[in-house]
Amino acid sequence: MLSTDSDILTTAEAWVREGRGVALATVTETWGSAPRPVGSHLVIDAEGNFLGSVSGGCVEGAVVSEAIDVIGDGKLRMLEFGVADETAWQVGLSCGGRIRVLVERVS
């Protein structure tokens, strides 16, 4: 079954209560044919476990690695992925869209 955003936020809370380091990634803007709508979430723990999606699988790897840094230093990060962006080209938003993702620590 697909995880709904509600499951993801509940999981984020449960993970923090278990004592895990947790970050929440949220799609804040999309342009063109982005695969997941604004407001979509990905929850990540310090070990790199994650639930949900911000792009349907294209850039999750990059978001997870940034999220681990966010868990470490507690600083908000704004990530942008799109075909015009070299990093994103490597991780590949093949749909041709662009997305902006906010990553924040939950604690």
Next chain:
Amino acid sequence: MKLTLLSALNTERAARRACVLVTELDSGAQRLVLENDMLREPLVSDPLWPVLRESFRSGKSGTVEQDGKALFLNVQVPPVKLVVTGAVHISQALVPMARELSLDLVVIDPRTAFASPERFPGVRLIAEWPDAALEQVPLDHYTAFVALTHDPKIDDPALEAALRSECFYVGALGSRKTHARRIERLQAAGFGADDITRIRAPIGLNIGAVSPAEIALSIVGEIVSVMRAERVAAKAAPVS
């Protein structure tokens, strides 16, 4: 995000109440706005009030500018609930479709031979008459109601409750003839034309559905088209 804020957000979601999480993108400062507080101070005087009202109306998240600050509004509206009268064959076919679409399905049927867990594993079943059942399942703005029993004794009280509620979708199974009789009964019960035209009948998108699964598909297709009415209208608009 603070854990207390996330916890408050999850409490609102679990209670099926809408809320908006407002994040200042530069500082990361956050606050949670509850729909229930929208008509009270201090929110009524909040400069962001018109934007928040529109967010609750559309259910859409997005970024806005206020006093030179970029704010991200993450709008949390409850998951759509699908309330059905009739634990019938079409309802069984609705189960996997509702699950895939994240619709919270509730099936009401006082006939226990129909409303059995064997026929509806893992589904919220209420084997009671609609009046009693609907006390446990309030019909709100985020609810679609579907009458499927063909039996006015069961369908009509639930349909009347749905028409008195803010359900965003009301559908009733039956031929045009069946529906004409239903309209007569509803008129006798005091419902006007505005109420009656809310009922989708014949129910479902016109895909020539024959089997129970096809009818279920046409019903959920119609529910999605109402949920996404703005997108449907945008796609139908001529390209200039």
